[in-house]
Amino acid sequence: MELEIRSGASGTLRYVLDSVLRRRPPIRYVGPDPKNFSSVVLISPIWVYRLAGPMRSFIVNRGADLARLGLISVMGSRGAANAVAEVDHLMGRAPILTAAFTTREVDDGSYAARLEAFGKAVRSAGVDAEAVRPKTWSSQEG
Numbered sequence: 001m002e003l004e005i006r007s008g009a010s011g012t013l014r015y016v017l018d019s020v021l022r023r024r025p026p027i028r029y030v031g032p033d034p035k036n037f038s039s040v041v042l043i044s045p046i047w048v049y050r051l052a053g054p055m056r057s058f059i060v061n062r063g064a065d066l067a068r069l070g071l072i073s074v075m076g077s078r079g080a081a082n083a084v085a086e087v088d089h090l091m092g093r094a095p096i097l098t099a100a101f102t103t104r105e106v107d108d109g110s111y112a113a114r115l116e117a118f119g120k121a122v123r124s125a126g127v128d129a130e131a132v133r134p135k136t137w138s139s140q141e142g
């Protein structure tokens with residue numbers, strides 16, 4: 001959860017600046033402790049071709065607690081490959097599996113089969129699994 005409320009034009013401007021400047025906005029995480037899980041899948045929107053700022057903050061704050069990490073990006077059309085590269089950079093290791101879904105795929109339900117396959121793959125991936133590069137799982141992302 002972000003600590004600053006974003007609404008209207010000024011909120012959107014902050015999204016944009018956070019992304020462009022790779023800022024780490026303050027967040028308050030209220031979910032379960034990621035240390036208790038052998039695999040964690042992060043789901044984040046893409047803003048201005050980059051990882052959304054609050055997810056950047058979460059990874060910086062809790063990266064050491066994330067064991068096997070899967071990353072799912074949701075976007076209009078492009079930018080997921082940049083988010084994967086940034087997570088790799090921030091954590092010093094690549095996510096074991098990545099996928100990208102467009103808002104259109106989410107809205108029309110066509111994401112479901114690929115999401116299910118992603119979930120099964122994360123579950124069956126070994127600790128030493130090779131990183132699967134975004135092309136493997138993304139639909140349109142270049």
Ligand SMILES: Cc1cc2nc3c(=O)[nH]c(=O)nc-3n(C[C@H](O)[C@H](O)[C@H](O)COP(=O)(O)O)c2cc1C
Pocket residue numbers: 012015016045046047048049050074075076077078079103
């Ligand atoms: C400020 C802003 C910047 C965005 N930039 C991109 C972008 O660069 N590439 C893209 O494919 N989608 C972009 N989008 C679309 C979002 O990634 C997409 O709508 C996503 O589903 C948003 O998820 P949310 O509604 O959970 O925030 C942007 C959306 C916003 C609000």
